[in-house]
Amino acid sequence: MATTHAAGHPADDNSRHEMTAPGGSRFVCRSSVFDAADLQRALTRIAHEIAERNHGTSDVVLVGLYTRGVALARRIADALSGFESVAVPVGTLDISFHRDDYGMRAAVPQGPTEVPVDISGRVVVLVDDVLYTGRSARAAMEGVMELGRPRAVQLAVLIDRGHRELPIRADYVGKNLPTRLSEDVRVRLDEVDGEADGVEIWGPVDDPSDLPTGDAVGDPA
Numbered sequence: 001m002a003t004t005h006a007a008g009h010p011a012d013d014n015s016r017h018e019m020t021a022p023g024g025s026r027f028v029c030r031s032s033v034f035d036a037a038d039l040q041r042a043l044t045r046i047a048h049e050i051a052e053r054n055h056g057t058s059d060v061v062l063v064g065l066y067t068r069g070v071a072l073a074r075r076i077a078d079a080l081s082g083f084e085s086v087a088v089p090v091g092t093l094d095i096s097f098h099r100d101d102y103g104m105r106a107a108v109p110q111g112p113t114e115v116p117v118d119i120s121g122r123v124v125v126l127v128d129d130v131l132y133t134g135r136s137a138r139a140a141m142e143g144v145m146e147l148g149r150p151r152a153v154q155l156a157v158l159i160d161r162g163h164r165e166l167p168i169r170a171d172y173v174g175k176n177l178p179t180r181l182s183e184d185v186r187v188r189l190d191e192v193d194g195e196a197d198g199v200e201i202w203g204p205v206d207d208p209s210d211l212p213t214g215d216a217v218g219d220p221a
Contacts, residue, residue: 026205027184033177036190036197039158042174043072046156047079049172050125057084059122059151063091065140066110069128071189072158076127091115093126098139113143120148125172129187131157134168159199161185177201 034042051057057080064073070092077088094110126140141153156172161179177199179185184202188195 027202028205030183030201030203032198032200033159033175034197034199039174039197039199040075042158043075044079046172046174047076048083050076050154050156051080051084053154053171054123056086057088058086060125061089061091061115061117061119061122061150062125062127063093063115063140063144065093065095065126065128065136068187068189068192069126070111071191072129073127076156089115089117093140093143095136095139095143098142099135113147115147118148119144119150121151123152123154124150125154125156127156129158130185131155131160131168131170131173132163134164134166137168138166158187159185175199
């Protein structure tokens with residue numbers, strides 16, 4: 001469930017509108033989906049939906065998936081503290097050793113799994129930036145179950161880009177964003193990337209339909 005960065009991060013300002021994917025394919029920025037204000041509005045809406053669905057947040061624990069899911073979970077917790085009287089605990093989860101391709105490739109730990117409270121009997125909300133095939137979400141659920149027996153597990157994502165390979169659905173979505181398989185959804189967060197918040201769609205430069213237009217895709221959620 002980590003952000004799909006098939007093309008990698010631009011290395012410098014000169015590559016801001018073009019980058020090279022592993023294998024040599026050139027990717028260009030096709031459209032801007034969220035700016036910083038749009039992104040914050042989406043997270044605030046998700047926070048309200050979490051509180052409404054769970055009749056408050058007294059039993060809620062947010063667990064962010066590395067890397068950007070952790071930052072998003074902390075932002076959602078901050079938003080919840082603005083209108084709920086209970087501070088929502090935030091944990092972190094590394095799914096590296098729970099992936100279904102573990103053993104087929106080297107597992108690279110992303111960070112410590114740390115949850116500050118016992119999750120047994122609580123509602124755990126997994127938080128990530130992009131929902132794609134669903135395989136990372138499955139791994140995250142397996143990781144959570146090793147920590148205790150929550151009353152419920154929910155999933156919050158900033159972007160749902162489609163192309164599911166497993167029967168997994170997010171409970172809270174900042175924006176549903178139809179994409180091509182050839183495209184890359186890039187999420188930037190200031191505290192992770194050192195760049196202004198934003199979400200963009202990138203596509204291969206050799207596909208005419210993927211040339212940059214400068215138009216945003218849909219209305220901000």
